Amino acid sequence: MAAPQSPQSILKDAFQRLRDSVTPSDALRFDTTELKDVWDAAEEIQKSQRERQSLRALGRIKPLLDNLERYSRVIEVLCNGTPYLPWIWAPIKLMVQLASNHIKIFEMLLDAYSQIAWAMPHFDRLRGAFSDDENFKVIMAMIYSDILEFHQRAYKFFRRKAWYKLFESSWKSFEGRFGGILANLSKHKDMLMKEAIAIDIVEARRWRARAAEELDKKEKERDQIYISDTLAWLNVHQEDQDDELHRLLNRRQSGTCHWVFRHPKFISWKDDTRADRVLWMNGIPGAGKTILCSYIIEKLQHESQTTTAYVICNSYTQGKNIVSENLRSLAAQLLRANRDLVPHAFDNYANKSLPPSITHVKKLILDLLNIIQETRIFIDGLDEYSISQQRSMLTEILPFAKVSGGECKIIISSRNVPDISNKLKNRPLISLRDEYSGVEGDIQNYLNEKLQELRERFEGKDRETKDILDLVTLKADGMFLWVRLILKELESCYSMAELRKTAEELPKGIEEAYGRVLRRVTEEMNPKDYAKAIRILEWLACSCRLMKMCEVQDGIVFDADNLVLDDETKLSPDVLDICKPLIEEGPNKTIDFVHYSAKEYILDRVSGPLLQEARAHYNIAFSCITYLNTAVCFLPPDSSAEDAVLTRVAKGFHGLHNYANEYWFQHLLQCAQDLVDLDASGVMDAALRTLRDGYWKGRPGHTAESLKLDDTTTANEIYEQLTIFRDLDHVRQMGTDMQTFRAHLVQERHAHEMAAKHHAYELKHDPTHFSQISHRYQEVVLSLLTCQLDDVPSSVDQKTLVEFRKVYGESEFTCRFHDCPFHSDGFHTIQARNDHELSHVKTLRCADPTCEFFARGFSSKTGLLKHNRKYHPSPDEAQLPDFVPIHVRPQSQGNGVRQSRKCGRKEADGAFVSMTVIVARYS
Numbered sequence: 001m002a003a004p005q006s007p008q009s010i011l012k013d014a015f016q017r018l019r020d021s022v023t024p025s026d027a028l029r030f031d032t033t034e035l036k037d038v039w040d041a042a043e044e045i046q047k048s049q050r051e052r053q054s055l056r057a058l059g060r061i062k063p064l065l066d067n068l069e070r071y072s073r074v075i076e077v078l079c080n081g082t083p084y085l086p087w088i089w090a091p092i093k094l095m096v097q098l099a100s101n102h103i104k105i106f107e108m109l110l111d112a113y114s115q116i117a118w119a120m121p122h123f124d125r126l127r128g129a130f131s132d133d134e135n136f137k138v139i140m141a142m143i144y145s146d147i148l149e150f151h152q153r154a155y156k157f158f159r160r161k162a163w164y165k166l167f168e169s170s171w172k173s174f175e176g177r178f179g180g181i182l183a184n185l186s187k188h189k190d191m192l193m194k195e196a197i198a199i200d201i202v203e204a205r206r207w208r209a210r211a212a213e214e215l216d217k218k219e220k221e222r223d224q225i226y227i228s229d230t231l232a233w234l235n236v237h238q239e240d241q242d243d244e245l246h247r248l249l250n251r252r253q254s255g256t257c258h259w260v261f262r263h264p265k266f267i268s269w270k271d272d273t274r275a276d277r278v279l280w281m282n283g284i285p286g287a288g289k290t291i292l293c294s295y296i297i298e299k300l301q302h303e304s305q306t307t308t309a310y311v312i313c314n315s316y317t318q319g320k321n322i323v324s325e326n327l328r329s330l331a332a333q334l335l336r337a338n339r340d341l342v343p344h345a346f347d348n349y350a351n352k353s354l355p356p357s358i359t360h361v362k363k364l365i366l367d368l369l370n371i372i373q374e375t376r377i378f379i380d381g382l383d384e385y386s387i388s389q390q391r392s393m394l395t396e397i398l399p400f401a402k403v404s405g406g407e408c409k410i411i412i413s414s415r416n417v418p419d420i421s422n423k424l425k426n427r428p429l430i431s432l433r434d435e436y437s438g439v440e441g442d443i444q445n446y447l448n449e450k451l452q453e454l455r456e457r458f459e460g461k462d463r464e465t466k467d468i469l470d471l472v473t474l475k476a477d478g479m480f481l482w483v484r485l486i487l488k489e490l491e492s493c494y495s496m497a498e499l500r501k502t503a504e505e506l507p508k509g510i511e512e513a514y515g516r517v518l519r520r521v522t523e524e525m526n527p528k529d530y531a532k533a534i535r536i537l538e539w540l541a542c543s544c545r546l547m548k549m550c551e552v553q554d555g556i557v558f559d560a561d562n563l564v565l566d567d568e569t570k571l572s573p574d575v576l577d578i579c580k581p582l583i584e585e586g587p588n589k590t591i592d593f594v595h596y597s598a599k600e601y602i603l604d605r606v607s608g609p610l611l612q613e614a615r616a617h618y619n620i621a622f623s624c625i626t627y628l629n630t631a632v633c634f635l636p637p638d639s640s641a642e643d644a645v646l647t648r649v650a651k652g653f654h655g656l657h658n659y660a661n662e663y664w665f666q667h668l669l670q671c672a673q674d675l676v677d678l679d680a681s682g683v684m685d686a687a688l689r690t691l692r693d694g695y696w697k698g699r700p701g702h703t704a705e706s707l708k709l710d711d712t713t714t715a716n717e718i719y720e721q722l723t724i725f726r727d728l729d730h731v732r733q734m735g736t737d738m739q740t741f742r743a744h745l746v747q748e749r750h751a752h753e754m755a756a757k758h759h760a761y762e763l764k765h766d767p768t769h770f771s772q773i774s775h776r777y778q779e780v781v782l783s784l785l786t787c788q789l790d791d792v793p794s795s796v797d798q799k800t801l802v803e804f805r806k807v808y809g810e811s812e813f814t815c816r817f818h819d820c821p822f823h824s825d826g827f828h829t830i831q832a833r834n835d836h837e838l839s840h841v842k843t844l845r846c847a848d849p850t851c852e853f854f855a856r857g858f859s860s861k862t863g864l865l866k867h868n869r870k871y872h873p874s875p876d877e878a879q880l881p882d883f884v885p886i887h888v889r890p891q892s893q894g895n896g897v898r899q900s901r902k903c904g905r906k907e908a909d910g911a912f913v914s915m916t917v918i919v920a921r922y923s
């Protein structure tokens with residue numbers, strides 16, 4: 001423990017803390033404010049309020065000012081030769097002046113001041129009694145410290161942008177701390193009432209330290225609740241976006257992208273307050289827009305004044321409400337970067353049981369943008385969305401640039417496509433096409449770096465090599481992607497002549513480059529490999545989310561001739577190499593196209609089209625369903641063959657489980673229109689019948705009837721969606737069960753349940769075996785990931801187990817909430833999964849952060865309503881006689897009728913009831 005502080009050093013610390021937290025001009029003002037100035041200001045306010053027929057100021061602030069005056073006489077000696085004294089009262093003047101135009105805030109402030117006055121000791125009785133006593137001086141200094149702490153914390157709420165909008169929620173979040181300050185004051189009062197000699201200063205210090213610690217802890221807990229509840233309300237899973245940004249940043253060649261910070265249009269967007277706040281960056285596919293954008297984001301993230309928020313658009317958005325998702329993500333990013341705004345979001349949105357609809361989230365974002373000084377929003381790759389999504393994104397996002405409170409600037413990067421161009425044509429534009437010098441320099445850098453080995457190969461012929469690389473740069477025509485596609489061709493040149501010839505014959509433009517790569521994939525391959533290549537591309541082009549390598553590798557095994565995945569049919573992971581460089585490995589063992597445009601190319605007429613979407617979905621659906629038919633082994637009685645099942649999983653025969661389980665029906669829907677034609681051979685029909693027999697507990701289509709949906713819209717939507725299977729009754733019925741049950745699970749009434757309870761409910765009510773099989777599958781995976789290496793059945797050798805952990809260990813623990821991206825692509829440990837799941841549970845909380853039931857929360861709305869009725873009645877409901885005695889209440893001003901909100905909360909030491917509401921107005 002530190003040495004006990006002298007009274008002088010207590011004063012100095014308190015003074016310094018407050019002084020450091022106010023603006024220099026306010027500090028100057030405080031230095032010279034006299035108590036009389038505060039009186040004058042209060043009188044002034046009173047006068048103007050009298051004109052407005054309201055009388056609030058003077059009477060209620062009088063006790064505090066009187067008491068401060070007496071207090072100042074006591075500590076004057078201690079403050080001799082210092083600037084400390086005026087700071088006891090000077091902030092009061094500033095705050096009452098600022099608050100006087102906002103009646104409710106003014107009320108709250110005056111209420112706080114009267115509480116302080118009541119809690120403070122009565123100096124008139126004390127004056128001169130034991131002014132030389134050292135203990136007495138310490139107590140006096142502590143009181144100074146308490147008062148200044150109040151000023152310091154309250155000042156923060158007044159001196160920020162649009163402070164009055166945030167005041168109520170901030171003040172509410174301050175109540176716990178304020179209660180602590182009051183408790184301190186009244187404790188000191190108690191001590192002073194005793195003889196000075198009896199003051200146990202050691203105990204007083206200890207008590208103070210303990211109370212401060214307790215408050216810090218509580219405040220931390222409360223802040224955690226604010227942020228986690230608010231993020232849960234927004235239902236955002238930022239992990240995805242962060243990973244993506246990180247991946248993009250890693251792909252940037254060092255030395256590239258700097259040019260943009262020297263670009264006049266960029267500089268004016270960034271720094272000029274009068275410039276257009278929206279900047280459009282466009283370029284052809286593969287020009288490096290995304291990398292450039294991620295570079296700018298990263299740079300600006302390091303500027304302390306600026307809040308950045310971004311959306312990296314990608315095409316895996318089928319069936320999602322992408323606009324709403326993106327808005328929620330933006331709101332979450334703004335809040336994460338501005339934690340002091342979280343209480344506002346919590347109070348006005350998250351804890352109000354409002355749905356996180358576009359309307360509400362947009363309003364929240366506007367609130368935030370009006371307060372945050374500088375915000376920079378990035379929407380990258382907008383053209384990857386469908387046309388209607390592009391339009392609605394722009395409609396929702398562009399108005400953000402118009403806020404007047406803060407300064408919100410937006411960069412949108414995309415290809416030059418008509419719908420975006422129409423909306424942005426009058427905005428400043430950086431077209432990467434025009435930035436030859438910048439982009440070309442970057443490409444040269446990139447080539448030099450990537451072809452390091454080649455240059456070494458031709459050492460001594462630097463000049464010729466350089467000429468050839470210059471030619472390649474010229475041909476690249478500003479397209480990074482093109483360079484990535486042709487690198488391999490250059491790398492495989494071993495003579496100067498070869499290199500020169502290859503460089504001269506390089507394909508022109510992205511499409512030709514794709515064409516050439518594809519020809520290599522398709523024409524120069526044997527039919528067996530060709531079939532595999534097509535299946536791989538189908539999976540990547542039409543999957544519902546980003547795929548893992550092992551999933552694609554297993555997915556392409558199933559076809560009409562092969563319905564099993566076992567030792568005989570399992571493919572080696574190298575199989576994916578046949579599609580390179582059209583596809584490439586991503587983070588977390590994922591695999592994707594080298595660029596979005598590659599996917600477009602192979603689905604486009606230019607390429608044939610190489611793939612037909614309906615057939616791709618048909619093939620994927622078939623793989624999923626056929627896989628699922630092999631997964632019935634997880635059901636009893638088969639699961640009694642425990643070891644066999646464990647072995648199958650360890651050998652990687654069930655790696656497709658999470659994906660197939662989640663998306664099989666989605667893919668079936670996508671090819672429903674052509675299903676009858678596509679399935680001329682009847683293999684799909686057979687697979688579906690096997691699925692029905694293996695998975696349905698009862699008769700399909702009827703089991704769902706017992707499940708209630710909150711709204712008929714959802715039921716109708718499901719019915720509408722399934723009419724596409726009108727000729728296939730059994731499929732329609734299976735679909736009804738599937739979709740109804742899923743909709744049932746994500747309903748509001750399940751929103752407050754903890755994951756385990758929710759999962760138990762799912763297992764119990766699922767009309768099919770899907771839940772149970774997945775549950776069992778995860779249990780098996782868990783045992784394989786956590787068991788001792790030699791603690792597995794003899795049929796699994798250690799090498800297999802180690803390999804299993806390496807390939808599948810990263811993401812097998814899926815989130816148990818259905819409307820979550822991690823439902824089909826999970827976490828690497830149960831703990832990580834459980835932590836994540838907490839973000840789904842929308843806790844219903846008491847709105848009073850000092851109430852015990854704020855932290856505890858309620859599991860049902862009824863519970864919360866009951867609690868509110870009993871402990872937090874609205875003023876009309878309040879039973880007036882229910883007073884709680886307050887320690888000392890000065891006779892002169894007993895007009896404020898106080899009522900404690902107790903809610904089972906333990907009172908602070910000193911029995912001072914700190915949290916009070918004014919029920920009857922002071923008059």
Ligand SMILES: [Zn+2]
Binds near residue numbers: 836
């Ligand atoms: Zn989740």
Ligand SMILES: [Zn+2]
Binds near residue numbers: 846903
């Ligand atoms: Zn409560």
